[in-house]
Amino acid sequence: MAQPRIVIVGGGFGGLAAAKALRKAPAEVVLIDRTNHHLFQPLLYQVATSVLAPSQIGFPIRGILQKQRNTLVFLCELTRVDKEEKCLFVSDADRLHVPVTYDYLILATGATHSYFGHNEFEKFAPGLKSLADAVAARNKLLRGFELAEAEEDPRRHRDLLTFVLVGAGPTGVELAGALAELVRTALKANFRRIDPTSARIILLDRGPRVLATFPEHLSQAAKKRLEKLGVEVRLGQSVDQIDEHGVVVAGERILSKTVIWTAGVAPSPAGKWLNVETDRAGRVRVQRDLSVPGHPEIFVIGDTASLDQDGKPLPGVAQVAIQQGHYAADVIRRQISGSRPPKPFRYFDKGNLAVVGKGFAVLQTGKLRISGLSAWLIWAFVHLEFLATPGLRLSVFLQWAWTFLTGQRGSRIIVDFHASEPFRTAADTAVRGVA
């Protein structure tokens, strides 16, 4: 009899953990993803701020799994699931809706950023979820300084040098800290007409504090540190409007050419694909074994799954996804071997880390709550540890050491992928306008 086929959709933390845990399973494992790389999302903000190159936090999934002979990796996108026929459909650049049958299915399709119903904001305030997003944000941030330097009228420098980050969760806080470091180190001596350190960096959140998932006093410490770095932290203020002129927050208009969206997340439409019940955020309600009601062969894990523990919903963090990936793999292995199911899934919270500029982080783990350099060293160690390969660990470590010692940034380039290739002349600019 043929081996069962286990299809995993998504090569993020959850999907990759599941695939690795099925290394020795007597099954054909198929992992599909929309991209060819596993993305280390926690460091996306370092790509946006020119510290790391995209390839230092993205590594080919098939490279990570190359020794795993029972596993196939495909670059394609899920478009539909037929639960009854146990078949899903995928598309790639070549073909549409190719059927892929499965015996077991793990959906680890993650989340993207959400504009809370204000998708018109996206045009003016790009988010930060993919490598393309991070490069676009990097272009936008660096271009702000370039435009200000080219502007002779000092009165116009203000808007050009005002940077607004919407959302003070880990991404917003870490991005704000890294941006504040960028202006006072790598950029400092590079300009003649403007002083990069005069840039205004505003971090907005409608909630009462930064890093809301952290203990109160760590939020305070992070806020204090941000303010020490010159970041303007404005809390309890929600954004009414974002357009080409900037943002309107709590009725006040802030002129800014550079707004980055670091707020809400929206789960992938796994609920729609499976046509099953979701929570209000749109995440699939899974049972204690992470399977979907009525379908013991379908599992949903990570940011796109909804499960309560001790009365609280599990957070959308990498640790949850990784532990759920291991668990789902374990359940499947047991079903295949006919042994009895494991105890219900239980998330073990290893803690929370966020970095605020150079040499400062906040850490909460178990009863321990610390902030400062020690937390930052732990942060650096943990993040290196979780990178996909030894090669990436070495290259990111060297890059960090270099940046720490010299203050320089390794990837301070603006690469415009929509640039007009032919050289421009007055005539065609007049017609085309400037991109």
Added chain:
Amino acid sequence: MAQPRIVIVGGGFGGLAAAKALRKAPAEVVLIDRTNHHLFQPLLYQVATSVLAPSQIGFPIRGILQKQRNTLVFLCELTRVDKEEKCLFVSDADRLHVPVTYDYLILATGATHSYFGHNEFEKFAPGLKSLADAVAARNKLLRGFELAEAEEDPRRHRDLLTFVLVGAGPTGVELAGALAELVRTALKANFRRIDPTSARIILLDRGPRVLATFPEHLSQAAKKRLEKLGVEVRLGQSVDQIDEHGVVVAGERILSKTVIWTAGVAPSPAGKWLNVETDRAGRVRVQRDLSVPGHPEIFVIGDTASLDQDGKPLPGVAQVAIQQGHYAADVIRRQISGSRPPKPFRYFDKGNLAVVGKGFAVLQTGKLRISGLSAWLIWAFVHLEFLATPGLRLSVFLQWAWTFLTGQRGSRIIVDFHASEPFRTAADTAVRGVA
């Protein structure tokens, strides 16, 4: 009396050399470029083949010149020159046709790739001149293997695994060699359905030999090496057609999903901007002091200038641009200080280098002509030497050492900047089709 203003257009090898040579000049130096970085073009093919990250061959121009207090750097694009008023006009993302007056002007605006009047080829056979080009080529090359792996029908693997490079100059030869190494090292063990080493790599040229600017027997050595690496070298055959199915060469249809254009170059429209005489290739005819007839204050250098030496036109290589940049700067310094002009410009040919895969290069310098590992070591040393900063030298050296020792590639990611951000469902694919 105010200091004279020297405007340099272009931050490539020529423009940057001129700017550096004017470090101590009693003048205001203004360098403008369409990008924020100096690009080390000779290594673009290594970005296209996943060896280097874009930021390892691109470095911010204002970073390179930050210690040069008399120099301003602007990210903008030249649109028009008014020779009589000594004024040029630039555009950026914010403003159109901003006037910039000059006392001296150096145009070092380089060249782009040319399709010899067949611009319809570009859509199917992207070129390799900018970082965006290199990333697009990298996406295209890596995607070819992904699509083949996803294709169940082995008969269709052939077209998907046929890679055609049009043009056997240095770029084509070096790209072919690096691609041949890529399939037999980093990609080798990564696939299940396809054998990457079975990929067909075809290098086409209408000329009689590869590396036409090199001595005959070095061209032979390079060709032999390419064939040893499994590259199909087809010479004396010109391309009649390029479309979505592949290429038609010498009447024969070659099915290929991945065609890269590594042939001709076209100079920037400096002749049009200045409204002066050009050669047949469209390059500005300059006098022996690199100035434009009738305008001793305007200089044109590098790939966009046309100058004969000993009856032969100077080649479009970095060395010519660099030496011309130094020379033009010298002429201007002498004009400012009122001392007599220097001897007419004379290009000193330091020689020619091209690499063919791992550990093999061809070198011609003076009477010396060698090929093999020794030439490759010289190639590596020279290229590291010419990188813009110590940081880049270190990072590229470490990357090369890593790749040399492990066979791995550091940047094997597909980053699609035109990807549809929202998750795709059967419905909208059906409507939108696949990007």
